[in-house]
Amino acid sequence: MKLSTAISLLAGAAPLVSAAAAPRLERKMNYDGYKAYSIATHHNPAAIKAKLTRFAAIPFNLDNDEHLDIAIPAEEVAAFEALGLETQLMHEDLGADIAEEGTFAPYTSVGAQAVPSLTWFNSYHAYADHITFFNDLQASFPNASEIFTIGKSFQGRDIFGIHIWGSGGKGSKPAIYFHGTVHAREWISAKVVEYITYHLLTQYATDAAVRAIRDKFDFYILPVVNPDGFVYTQTNDRLWRKNRQTRSGQSCVGTDQNRNWNYQWSVTGGASTSPCSETYKGLAAGDTPEIRALTAFTTTLKNSRGIRLYIDWHSYGQYILLPYGYDCSARASNHAAQSSLASGMATRIRQSYGTTFTTGPSCSTLYKTTGSAPDYMTAVGGATYAWTIELRPAGSSGGGFVLPATQILPSSIEQWEGIKYVLAQV
Numbered sequence: 111m112k113l114s115t116a117i118s119l120l121a122g123a124a125p126l127v128s129a130a131a132a133p134r135l136e137r138k139m140n141y142d143g144y145k146a147y148s149i150a151t152h153h154n155p156a157a158i159k160a161k162l163t164r165f166a167a168i169p170f171n172l173d174n175d176e177h178l179d180i181a182i183p184a185e186e187v188a189a190f191e192a193l194g195l196e197t198q199l200m201h202e203d204l205g206a207d208i209a210e211e212g213t214f215a216p217y218t219s220v221g222a223q224a225v226p227s228l229t230w231f232n233s234y235h236a237y238a239d240h241i242t243f244f245n246d247l248q249a250s251f252p253n254a255s256e257i258f259t260i261g262k263s264f265q266g267r268d269i270f271g272i273h274i275w276g277s278g279g280k281g282s283k284p285a286i287y288f289h290g291t292v293h294a295r296e297w298i299s300a301k302v303v304e305y306i307t308y309h310l311l312t313q314y315a316t317d318a319a320v321r322a323i324r325d326k327f328d329f330y331i332l333p334v335v336n337p338d339g340f341v342y343t344q345t346n347d348r349l350w351r352k353n354r355q356t357r358s359g360q361s362c363v364g365t366d367q368n369r370n371w372n373y374q375w376s377v378t379g380g381a382s383t384s385p386c387s388e389t390y391k392g393l394a395a396g397d398t399p400e401i402r403a404l405t406a407f408t409t410t411l412k413n414s415r416g417i418r419l420y421i422d423w424h425s426y427g428q429y430i431l432l433p434y435g436y437d438c439s440a441r442a443s444n445h446a447a448q449s450s451l452a453s454g455m456a457t458r459i460r461q462s463y464g465t466t467f468t469t470g471p472s473c474s475t476l477y478k479t480t481g482s483a484p485d486y487m488t489a490v491g492g493a494t495y496a497w498t499i500e501l502r503p504a505g506s507s508g509g510g511f512v513l514p515a516t517q518i519l520p521s522s523i524e525q526w527e528g529i530k531y532v533l534a535q536v
């Protein structure tokens with residue numbers, strides 16, 4: 111059959127599946143031989159970017175004031191190095207590092223018979239295993255927790271979480287509310303959130319400090335709020351960031367969920383109106399299925415016992431970022447309290463392995479964002495504290511989203527120490 115005939119036949123045929131579920135002919139992105147560099151920009155990223163226009167460079171970070179992190183294809187490495195820029199090598203071979211990081215240990219379900227093993231934190235895992243692990247963990251503590259789903263992603267996956275409570279009983283205390291994996295490629299965030307969940311559950315019986323925390327709050331923890339994007343990072347492109355939403359008339363896929371919340375969404379300069387951009391904000395506030403579902407769930411928490419602390423877990427750069435993102439001089443009404451609490455957390459984090467976290471308002475510390483989750487949680491959700499935590503690695507020392515699996519445990523342990531301190535204070 112001639113190709114033109116095939117196309118005209120297809121055009122006339124009734125679709126067998128909905129547009130959202132239609133199979134797309136997606137390439138698998140191959141980073142073999144790519145070298146990744148962190149380039150010092152000395153507060154003048156435009157000058158560096160001007161030198162890179164002829165390269166097929168893939169940018170990683172959005173905060174380029176001090177450094178611009180990029181991957182360069184093998185055939186362009188020599189020409190790039192000839193520029194003589196001030197660089198640190200992040201990945202000698204990005205493809206090889208992705209392959210090593212992507213060697214997942216198999217997860218065998220333990221059902222309700224036993225608490226899953228801590229070996230879960232020795233490697234990254236397939237998305238399906240994250241669901242099984244979370245269900246297994248919950249099943250071991252049926253009287254103190256339950257799994258909930260808040261709605262579906264664009265491609266129809268459940269957006270799930272765990273609700274954990276203490277001696278006051280289910281739903282009796284203010285909410286501690288965590289989101290992980292808003293950005294698909296930030297794999298460490300799911301692991302850290304799972305580690306915290308694991309210890310909140312398993313240490314209740316043996317650790318008085320954990321018991322006190324648990325008895326004070328209800329926890330609502332969602333480790334993967336962008337499941338379509340996360341799956342795509344495991345099947346097609348390790349560096350995918352956005353959701354996987356398609357829109358009619360647009361060839362680029364995906365909206366940045368952290369630019370789609372309905373607070374100061376219309377302000378310019380903190381997001382992109384270009385569908386191909388990594389920070390595409392959508393056509394209207396809340397026009398992604400994921401943010402619609404998360405917004406409705408947030409309203410439920412606000413209207414029940416209120417939100418005491420919200421944390422959006424991201425990577426990378428090692429920051430604890432406070433409101434606000436949309437305006438660099440706007441501050442939360444309790445800014446001084448948020449600031450000293452964040453500094454205290456940074457101190458506790460540092461005590462584990464010496465890892466330094468920078469704290470400060472998100473816009474003035476990093477860059478401007480509109481329609482971001484912590485801004486919404488503060489101004490609309492009524493959260494007392496609402497932060498973004500950017501996990502390991504540090505930006506300035508060179509690093510990236512592809513964090514070796516050996517870093518999962520130390521990253522998690524230092525956050526667990528930090529969050530225990532915060533939860534004892536709030």
Ligand code: 0X9
Nearest residue numbers: 368424425435472473476477479
């Ligand atoms: O840009 C984002 O959405 C986040 N950073 S990330 O590198 N993980 O993508 C949050 C940035 C924190 N907020 C502001 N800088 N305003």
Ligand code: ZN
Nearest residue numbers: 293296424425
């Ligand atoms: Zn992020």
